[in-house]
Amino acid sequence: MKQVWVFAEHQAGQWTSVTGELLVAARNIADQLNGELNVIVCGDQVEELAATLKQWKVDRVYLSQHPELNFYHPLVYTETIVDLVSEYGCPEMILFGATYLGRDLAPAIAARLGTGCAADCCDLKLDENGNLLQIVPGLGGTIFATIVTPFHRPQVATVKPGMLETLGSSENEDKAKALKPVEVVKVEPRFPQNTAAIQLHSVKQKPAKESGLQAAKRIVAGGAGISGPEGWSLLEELADVLGAAVGATRPAVDEGWASHDLMIGQSGKTVRPELYLGIGISGDMMHTIGIKGKGTLIAINQDPKAAIFKQVDYGIVADYRSILPVLIEEVKRREG
Amino acid sequence: MQPLQIAICVKPVPDPKESTQLQINPTTKTLVRKGIPLVINPMDRNALEAGVKLKEANGGKVTVFSMSPPEGELTMLETLALGADEAILLSDLIFAGGDTLATARVLAAGIKAQGNWDLVICGAESFDGGTAQVGAQLAVLLGTPWITRVSHLKRVDDKHLLVTVEDEVEQRELLVQLPVVLTVESVVNQARPLSLWGIVEARNKKITVYNADTLKLDQKGIGLDGSPTQTRDLFAPDASREAEILTGDSPQQIANQLLDKIGWSRKGAAN
Ligand SMILES: Cc1cc2nc3c(=O)[nH]c(=O)nc-3n(C[C@H](O)[C@H](O)[C@H](O)COP(=O)(O)OP(=O)(O)OC[C@H]3O[C@@H](n4cnc5c(N)ncnc54)[C@H](O)[C@@H]3O)c2cc1C
Ligand SMILES: Nc1ncnc2c1ncn2[C@@H]1O[C@H](COP(=O)(O)O)[C@@H](O)[C@H]1O
Numbered sequence: 001m002k003q004v005w006v007f008a009e010h011q012a013g014q015w016t017s018v019t020g021e022l023l024v025a026a027r028n029i030a031d032q033l034n035g036e037l038n039v040i041v042c043g044d045q046v047e048e049l050a051a052t053l054k055q056w057k058v059d060r061v062y063l064s065q066h067p068e069l070n071f072y073h074p075l076v077y078t079e080t081i082v083d084l085v086s087e088y089g090c091p092e093m094i095l096f097g098a099t100y101l102g103r104d105l106a107p108a109i110a111a112r113l114g115t116g117c118a119a120d121c122c123d124l125k126l127d128e129n130g131n132l133l134q135i136v137p138g139l140g141g142t143i144f145a146t147i148v149t150p151f152h153r154p155q156v157a158t159v160k161p162g163m164l165e166t167l168g169s170s171e172n173e174d175k176a177k178a179l180k181p182v183e184v185v186k187v188e189p190r191f192p193q194n195t196a197a198i199q200l201h202s203v204k205q206k207p208a209k210e211s212g213l214q215a216a217k218r219i220v221a222g223g224a225g226i227s228g229p230e231g232w233s234l235l236e237e238l239a240d241v242l243g244a245a246v247g248a249t250r251p252a253v254d255e256g257w258a259s260h261d262l263m264i265g266q267s268g269k270t271v272r273p274e275l276y277l278g279i280g281i282s283g284d285m286m287h288t289i290g291i292k293g294k295g296t297l298i299a300i301n302q303d304p305k306a307a308i309f310k311q312v313d314y315g316i317v318a319d320y321r322s323i324l325p326v327l328i329e330e331v332k333r334r335e336g
Numbered sequence: 337m338q339p340l341q342i343a344i345c346v347k348p349v350p351d352p353k354e355s356t357q358l359q360i361n362p363t364t365k366t367l368v369r370k371g372i373p374l375v376i377n378p379m380d381r382n383a384l385e386a387g388v389k390l391k392e393a394n395g396g397k398v399t400v401f402s403m404s405p406p407e408g409e410l411t412m413l414e415t416l417a418l419g420a421d422e423a424i425l426l427s428d429l430i431f432a433g434g435d436t437l438a439t440a441r442v443l444a445a446g447i448k449a450q451g452n453w454d455l456v457i458c459g460a461e462s463f464d465g466g467t468a469q470v471g472a473q474l475a476v477l478l479g480t481p482w483i484t485r486v487s488h489l490k491r492v493d494d495k496h497l498l499v500t501v502e503d504e505v506e507q508r509e510l511l512v513q514l515p516v517v518l519t520v521e522s523v524v525n526q527a528r529p530l531s532l533w534g535i536v537e538a539r540n541k542k543i544t545v546y547n548a549d550t551l552k553l554d555q556k557g558i559g560l561d562g563s564p565t566q567t568r569d570l571f572a573p574d575a576s577r578e579a580e581i582l583t584g585d586s587p588q589q590i591a592n593q594l595l596d597k598i599g600w601s602r603k604g605a606a607n
Contacts, residue, residue: 011505072503074472075481100503104484107469111437111476114557116564119436119467133568138466143360143367146569197481197516201498201509260523266466275598289573296598299579308579314597315579316590326587327594334600 002035002130003091005154007081009101010041010049017214018097018161023056025124025164026095030059032126033092038062039182040084040094042077042189044070053182055167060183062088069189071200072101078108079190085113087187091154093132095124098158110156116149117156122163132157137266137289162214162270162292206261213262216245218275221264223287224251225280225301225320232257234324235279241331247271249287265290276312279320283308300324338494339396340514342387343447344420345458345470348374348404348411352463360570367570374404374411379459381418381527383520386489387457388419388528393491397421399450403431403442409543416538417530424450428547433560436465440473441558445551447478455497456517460485471519482517483510487524 006026009016023039030037036059041050044067053061064080085091094109096102098120110117118134125133127148132155134147149155213219220239226232232252239246248258250265264271265287272293279300281287288311291297297312302319309315316323350358350372359368376384387398400415402408403426412423426446434442447453456478461468468484475482488500497512512518548555556562582597584590 011503016504071508074483078476100485100501103468104472104482107436107467108472108476108482110469110564111440111473114437114564116435116437117467117469118565119469136467137573138464138570143358144571144573145567146571147565148568149565152564194481197513198483199511201511203509204507206502206505206507267461285573297577298594298598304581309581310579311577312579313577314594315581316594317581317583318587318590322587323591327591330588330591330595331600334595 002030002033003038003089004030004033004035005038005040005091005094007040007094007096007102007105008050008053009097009099010043010046013049015049015052016097016099016161017166018099018102018159020056020166021161021164022095022097022159023053023058024167025159027057029093029124029126029132033130035092036060038088038091040064040081042069042080044068047184050184051181054179057179058182060185062185062187064187064189066189068191072104073195073198074104074108075192075195075198076189077101077105078112079192080187081105081109082112083190084187085154088185092130093153093155093157096156096158098160102158106156106158113154113156115152115154115156116147117158118147118149119158121157121159124157124159124164131155160270162272213245213247213264214269214271216271216273218242218244218277219247219264219271219273220244220277220279221247221249221281222252222257222279223249223281224255225282226252226257227280229257231280231321234321234328238277238324238328238331241328241335242275242277244275244277247276249281249284278308278312279324281308282306283311337394337491339394340390340454341396341452342390342398343450343453343456344380344384344387344398344400344415345443345456345474346380346384346400346402346411346415347377347459347462347465348402348408349377349463351375352378360572374407376411376414377459377462377464379461379520379522382522382524383457383459384415384418384420385525385527386518386520387455389525390455390491391419391421396454399424399453401443401446401450402426403434403439403446405432406545409545412543413538414530416541416543417534418528419534420541422541423543425543425545426547426551427545430548430555430559433563434558435563435565436467436469437473437565438558438560438563440470440477441562442551442553443470443474444477445553446546447474449546449551454514456480456515458517458519460519460521468519471517475517478515478517480515480517481512482519483512484519486518486520489518489520489524
């Protein structure tokens, strides 16, 4: 039977958001192939978490548990998964989230198996022959390409977070209670000879503020046009009164006004806010490719010809310095 | 500390500043790059800088490897002017159109042919490919460990580097033993600008060109035909919206129009 494998990544005891997205897509693909959806879980004490996979109607979990797997070690993870492929049969595809881990691990596994890997897919489909159509951005998002791996298996791909549909939350957990538990196959991790060549020296959690952008319902984003830290404070004040998260373009990050985690776009985050307000942003595709979904998009830019005005719903042609203080006041007044 | 033999992978890419000039040929579905100058892939400048700094500290040699058409030679010259000691251009018609694995195979063959090495540094990702895959794949083919997206790097002794990487939630410091393949982010250092002296010195340095024969490469795994992935279609994304421009006599008016459009409640308006 054809197999579809997903690498299910977890951070701080929870599935990453993209894992949920992958599982929905992979279940769909497995059904179209009349195949099975099998999931790889690596980590320490993750049995309980693995049991929650049943809400995605997973057929089987390959569970590799070991205290050492708590830390992502490229060699150990790669060899453990390569072992799985030789032990349990070559799947049609192995899908990863395009997270730090996925983007590191997936190409390495593909190289070990001599197969292809498509990076940062924004969509996955099957063609009439059952090949995976992997839609990837190229040239910093200015073009898209459809990538296929016709003659090699498995087809390996990483999928950008925020691109695929996910399950509604609580309702499905209820439904899931009725589903049968997932079959769990325990597998030994593989520690290659040179494992000790990489050692964890220290770990530091990043501030939560920096990881909240992707979940934000409202985003106020700033670009090079803000032109200084005072202007940036004004933008932050607006975000504050609107209850919005702050986002940034690359120049704003390079200038040091915003941290790297706040960057939206090709090299940054993909977001799906209900409301996006871009200020002093030209509308370069490298930035706007990171804004998805059906939310309302607004831009403030003093240049009426700025490309951003072709990509948003409402525009204000003005120096942001004349609008922002007034806008902040008006929001406060309306809030009472 | 002992001198290091350092290999840097540099990809010549179409100048990002000119990327809006790139067009898709609608019939062949290929990119038309004509007339767009090639430059060092932005992050590979940082990779080169990291290598040159390590050499400046304790001696050794920095060799640049690049798989590129012959036009890449000018870019190689630039890497020599920025401090590399030698450049190896891996160039052959049959390398063309290779995907990341096919590219990594050529780079691995070039690095092996050149002899001993302690450290390979790549950029985290290329501007045009943008896959961030070549570094890890190269390491697999060379049979060494790898660390991708390094944002900070320090040599601690003859055999070890301390590197910093960040995932979505954590920042980790890793102690890695040489030989290793690293890919670096642009924040890892400030790449030096070209200097006149560097350009003068570059004239005395060597650029060697290797082809598939000199590398004794099996043609099966390289170039377009040897790539496991194929591009089936290229298309431009559609920028679908057209903004309604909000105007008014005063900033107040405009601000209020905006808030009305997004349905921001009028709770406080009566006061
Ligand atoms: C490989 C690669 C990857 C990249 N990835 C990303 C990415 O992930 N995210 C990203 O954002 N960028 C990315 N970039 C950079 C991207 O190409 C653009 O350079 C960037 O998005 C432009 O940012 P900006 O709009 O802030 O700046 P600019 O293009 O400089 O635009 C500034 C705008 O502000 C307006 N302005 C100036 N003053 C005012 C004022 N007082 N009031 C109102 N408006 C004003 C101007 O009219 C102008 O339109 C990438 C580039 C490369 C090469
Ligand atoms: N053709 C090439 N020649 C030399 N180095 C390359 C080539 N392609 C990719 N690289 C290296 O691999 C890194 C990642 O590229 P990519 O996987 O295309 O994003 C680049 O920053 C380079 O260091």
